[in-house]
Amino acid sequence: MASPGLDSPPTAPVRPAPSPPGRRRARVTDLPEVRWAALSALAFLCALPLDLTGAPAWAWGPLYAVCYAAGGWEPALAGLRALRGRTLDVDLLMVVAALGAAAIGQFLDGGLLIVIFAVSGALEALATRRTADSVRGLLDLAPATAVRLLPTGQEETVAADALAVGDTVLVRPGERLPADGTVLSGRSDVDQAGITGEPLPAAKAPGDEVYAGTLNGTGALRVRVGKEAGDTVVARIVALVEEASATKAPTQLFIEKIEQRYSVGVVAATLGLLAVPLALGADFTETLLRAMTFMIVASPCAVVLSTMPPLLSAIATAGRHGVLVKSAVVMERLGTVDRVALDKTGTLTEGSPRVTAVHGEPAALALAAAAELPSEHPLGRAVVAEARARGLAIPEASAFAAEPGRGVRARVDGREVAVRRAPGEHADTAVEVLVDGERAAVLEFADRLRGGAAEAVGALTRLTGTAPTLLTGDNAGAAERTAREAGLVDVRSGLLPQDKAAAVREWEAAGSRVLMVGDGVNDAPALAAAHTGVAMGRAGSDLALETADVVVVRDELAALPAVVALSRRARRLVVQNLVIAAVCVGGLVVWDLAGHLPLPLGVAGHEGSTVLVGLNGLRLLRDAAWRRAAAEAAG
Structure with a gap:
């Protein structure tokens, strides 16, 4: 409520002290995986029209060569490393199939495989780098320096990480606190929403606890340092996010879970088709052609496209409606959540107070x-x-x-x-x-309360079969009021960041797949620990936005159940596509093994199945897909 403090000019605006320059966020082009994938895709797109229109080979051949080299060297290297470790993965199979296709003149087929895998690897690398950068950037919340008071009363400026327990620091109006500690003298309002999630600045007086990185209001505070720099709440948030990101079980697309057996089976069958007939005296050229035909029709192109188009289409559709889903893996994972945890301030609520009642003289409001x-x-x-x-x-x-x-x-x-x-x-x-x-x-x-919050809670309850839980650092009274308005029953208030993360881990350990929704720095550990983390975009902290798997750009809570329902529709399309691909590939393989499958017909059948599953997946690009998902979520 107080504007200027007693130690500052009466109407001087309070502004945060400037933070030290932080690390520059990684740009997309900083990553070699992204540059190689972009070069591979560009070369493929340039070669494709030339190839399809019958241009001479010298016009499109070098372009395909660039596509293969730029996009294929990294998967090939990864596959060889896996092979050295006595495992065979789909990376190496993809490269071999692409080279095999090129060896018999099917450059387009192989190039498509190369581009798909290169782009997927680039997206994964980019997501990993940005998460790491956001965690390091959190340290910029705490100031780099502090004003330490000497026993003689003099002031000295020291590095914040040089403060020791028992030191006394002076925090002027508008400055961020350099350490966790206890107020010795002075009064002020401290904005600690980033740590506790409280929507209003907390009044601080002698004896009250304060946290590093929080923003002092209009009064000067003298604070006794209570913790070393590495033990502050901000430092613990960094550690919790890093730990959760490192220990979170790796998730994969469905098809990647069977890639080892699939790869081994295709390679073994190809070698068998080549070695057995040759051992029985068959013609080498005809045998090689048959084996290569088998590898082409059995290559994972159609299977890969069974998975990616529905998920990428769902990502594009969600993006047009204000929801940023960061990867195909996340889009697939969204549809599996069975429990939801919601932050209060800035998530269920708008994060700004309003007068709800005036008790007393009517004229008092105007005077106030x-x-x-x-x-x-x-x-x-x-x-x-x-x-x-x-x-x-x-x-x-x-x-x-x-x-x-x-x-x-x-x-x-x-x-x-x-x-x-x-x-x-x-x-x-x-x-x-x-x-x-x-x-x-x-x-x-x-x-x-945000508009549509109660309806979103009801829709999430129907989708997951379990009512969401409110996890907040705010006081119990405010939490209970918000819960009643939103239709929530399970409320946990007064939680610090580690408490929210612990609750999520407890549910995850019990077998639940938790969707955590938050917006602040204090939500980041829980977002990282959850099966899927969702951040509110407009007021969300940088750390929450980078740590989360999904960002609701327009802060529309109704988009949450809609995107979960859209993910489930995408997963159903993936299953449909896998059935189509399995039937087509299986039919071509049986034909090649039991009879004589002409190479052009095999390539046509393989490409036809690829196009078929691709078009089926693109159905989710239409706005009607979002409307149906929203209707499904609404019940």
Whole structure:
């Protein structure tokens, strides 16, 4: 509520102290995997029209060579490394199949395989790099330096990580706290939403605990350092995110889970088709052609396209409707969630307070608004906004004074008006208006529930079969009110970041696939630990946005159940495509083994099945797919 502090000019705006320059975020082109994949795709796209229109080989041949080399060398190297470890994966099979296709003149077929695998590897590398950068960038929340007070009363500027337990530091208005500790003297409002998720700055007085990286308000604080730099809440958040990211079980697309057996089977069959007839005296050229035909028709192109087009189409459709899904693996995983955990402030709610009730004299609201008009505190702005919304005339005030951590006072129409935090159990959600020393009114506040929050909770309950749980660092009273409005029953309040992550891990250990939805730095460990993490995009912290698998760009909660339902539709299409691909590939393989499959017919059948499953997957590109998913989620 207090605007300027007692140690600062009366109307000086409070701004955060500048943070030290952080690490530059990795650009897309910084990654070699991305550059090689882009070069491979570009060369393929340039060669494709020339090849299809009958241009001479010298025109498109070098382009295909660039495509194969740029996109294939890394999967080939990975496959050889796996082979050295006595495992055979689909990377090596893909490269061999592509080279085999090129050896018998089917350059387009092999190039398509190369591009698919190169682009998939680039996307995975990019996601990994950005997550690592976001974790390192979190350290920029805490200032690099601190003002340490010596026993003589003098000040010295030191590196924040050089502070020791027991040191006393001075934190001026607008600065970030350099360490976890306890307030020795001074009063202020500290914005610690990034740590606890509380929507309002917390009043701090001597004896109160404060956290590194939180933003001091308008009063000066003297703080005794209580923890080493490596033990602060911010440092623990970094450790929790890194640990969760490292220990999270690797997830794969469905087809990747059977790649080992599939690869071994195709290679063994190909070698058998080549070796056995030759041992029986068959013609070498005819035998080689038959073996290569088998490898072409059995190559994983159609199977890979069975999976990717539906998932990529779903990603594109979700993106057009304000939901960014970061990879095909994430889109597939979304459809498997069976439990949802929701943050409160900034997720279920808008994150800004509003006046919900005025108890007392009707004129008190206008007087309070006059006193709060110079204030920059969120509660002060809410009082002024409510008075204006009611059409009240706000009189002029004089002799404005602020008491950091307590409230404001001013002279309005010849009367002494003070607006202060209400004492007792409602101290965090109400203020009292004193006129000439007498209580004239009590103003109650609440964080506004997002539009459609209750409907989204109901839809998620229907989709998963379990009602969502509210995980919040806010106080129990505020959490219970929000839960009632949103239709939630299971509420856990007063949680620190490690508590949220622990709750998610507990559910995951019990076999649940948890969808965690949050927006703040304090949500990042839980987002990383969850089966799927979702961040709210508009007010989300950088760490939450990078750690999450999904970003709801427009903060529309209704998009959450819709994208889960869309993922389930995509998974059903994947199963359909796999059946189609298996029937087509199986038929061609049997034909080649039991009879004589002409190479052109084998290639045509293989490409036909590839096109068929690709077109089937593209059905999800239509806006009608999103509307059907939203209707399915709504029940």
